[in-house]
Amino acid sequence: MSQKLTIVVTCTDRKSLVVPEQRKLRSLNSSRKRVSAWTQRIESADTVVPLRNLYQGDAWSQLPRLENAARGAGFEPVTFVASAGLGLRPVSATAPAYGATFTPNQPDSVPGSTTQQRAWWDGLNEWNGSQGALPDDASTLFVLSQRYADVLAPIVAETADMNPVLVIGGSDAIASSLRLPADAKLRSSLGGTLGALNMRTAVSWMERLTSSTIDSVGDRQSWHRWATSAARHERYERTPLADQEVLEMIGLMREQEPTIRKTRALRALRENGYACEQKRFTQLFESARGGAS
Numbered sequence: 405m406s407q408k409l410t411i412v413v414t415c416t417d418r419k420s421l422v423v424p425e426q427r428k429l430r431s432l433n434s435s436r437k438r439v440s441a442w443t444q445r446i447e448s449a450d451t452v453v454p455l456r457n458l459y460q461g462d463a464w465s466q467l468p469r470l471e472n473a474a475r476g477a478g479f480e481p482v483t484f485v486a487s488a489g490l491g492l493r494p495v496s497a498t499a500p501a502y503g504a505t506f507t508p509n510q511p512d513s514v515p516g517s518t519t520q521q522r523a524w525w526d527g528l529n530e531w532n533g534s535q536g537a538l539p540d541d542a543s544t545l546f547v548l549s550q551r552y553a554d555v556l557a558p559i560v561a562e563t564a565d566m567n568p569v570l571v572i573g574g575s576d577a578i579a580s581s582l583r584l585p586a587d588a589k590l591r592s593s594l595g596g597t598l599g600a601l602n603m604r605t606a607v608s609w610m611e612r613l614t615s616s617t618i619d620s621v622g623d624r625q626s627w628h629r630w631a632t633s634a635a636r637h638e639r640y641e642r643t644p645l646a647d648q649e650v651l652e653m654i655g656l657m658r659e660q661e662p663t664i665r666k667t668r669a670l671r672a673l674r675e676n677g678y679a680c681e682q683k684r685f686t687q688l689f690e691s692a693r694g695g696a697s
Contacts, residue, residue, distance in 0.1 A: 407616065408542035409479035413467060413603065414552045415487040417510075418460040421451065421501035428503035429489070429512040439527035442504075446489070449500030455485050456495040462596050466603035467495075470547075473610035484538065486552055488514050488521075491528030492536050492559075506551045508660055508672055509653065515660050518554045518577075525555050543568040543618040547606045550575040570619040572609065573602035584609065584619075584627070589635035642679035647688060650680055654692045666690075 425431050427445050456467075467483065474481040483495045489504030490497075503512040506521055514521050529536040536559055538544060544563050548556060553574035563569050564582055571583045586605040594604040612630070615623055645653070650673070657669050664672075666689040673680060680688075 406475070406478055406480040408539065409474050409481045409618065410539050410542045410544040411470065411474065411481050411483040412486055412492075412538070412544065412546045412548070412556075413470075413483065414547070414549055415455075415485050415489070415505075416459040416461045416464045417503075417505065418464075419501040420458055420460055421453065423501040423503045427489075427500060429505075429514065430503070439524060439531060442489070443528070443531045446500060446502060452498040452500050454496060454498050455487075455490075455493060456483075458499060458501065459485070462600035463603045466596075466600060466607055469607045470603065470610060473607050474545075477610050477613040478616060479543075482539070482542070486548070486556060487528075488525075488552075489528075491525065491532045492534045492538070493532060506555050507549065508551060508664075509657050509676060513660050517661055517663055521555050522558070538563055540566050544570075545606065545610075545618060546571040546574070547602050548572070548574050549602060553578050568618045570609075572606040582619075584624075587631060587635065589637060590631060592636045592638060593634040642674060642677055644679045650685065650688050651692055653678070654689055658692070 427449065429442070432441055471481045471483060485493050485495055487493060487504070488506045489502040490499055493499070504514060505512055506514055506525075514524050516524075526536065538559070544567060546553075546556070546560060546569065548571060550573070553560070553571065554577045557575075557577035560569060560571060560574075560578055560582065564579075569582050571578045573586045574583045584605070586601045588598060588601065590605065590608075591598060591601055594601065594608055596604050609623075609627065612627065613623055614626070653673055654669060657664050657672060666686055669689060670680065670682065670685045673685070
């Protein structure tokens with residue numbers, strides 16, 4: 405009999421339906437960026453589709469591969485989506501097209517610190533009735549970006565208290581014993597875009613799994629040997645920015661996350677495809693803060 409496996413993946417920006425302005429998070433003015441105002445707009449939508457059919461893009465296209473790989477490894481997968489606009493929902497649930505993300509520096513980013521974003525997340529799950537809870541009788545595979553891992557870290561820890569857990573990608577907010585970071589040096593071997601690296605890493609992990617548990621020492625060792633031999637350094641072209649453009653980006657980041665540190669801000673800028681030398685960025689970041697250290 406197959407073992408149960410819960411898979412949790414993040415939503416994607418690309419949708420199969422056009423997102424109307426009223427269901428883009430940016431359309432809520434600063435005084436009304438709260439769950440009640442947002443969920444009323446979700447509930448008033450005329451057209452909804454299963455979440456499995458709502459999301460699109462390279463990363464989402466890997467979901468059937470991941471589920472099939474899980475079945476091949478002897479698991480019975482049930483998939484959930486972690487969404488900044490809907491909370492935690494099974495892929496069989498229906499919803500309208502919307503624009504919301506925990507990823508910083510985007511027009512529809514949920515504003516505030518990680519703590520504030522977790523409060524938003526909790527509010528969504530109270531609204532949808534899930535309370536953010538996952539099945540307590542199954543191993544869980546989380547495939548999370550850095551920011552979503554920051555927000556979902558408490559759920560990951562709670563789930564790990566009950567059953568085996570493995571997080572692909574993630575962030576330092578996740579215990580290292582529970583995490584398999586996605587390595588950009590494997591992109592050429594795994595294929596696809598950098599944005600799909602977490603999902604493609606998860607697929608490859610499941611395809612190589614030899615034990616009956618989601619994360620064994622033996623499989624870790626085997627993965628490390630393969631990854632070492634498959635790693636390739638790649639050069640990524642980023643768009644250079646003028647000083648004023650960098651300052652505007654820093655201002656947007658600090659507006660969305662007032663306590664953001666310059667190392668995190670520089671990483672976010674580069675992840676969005678822009679170039680800025682570290683020393684220059686540090687000078688501009690401190691200039692934007694009025695010279696504060």
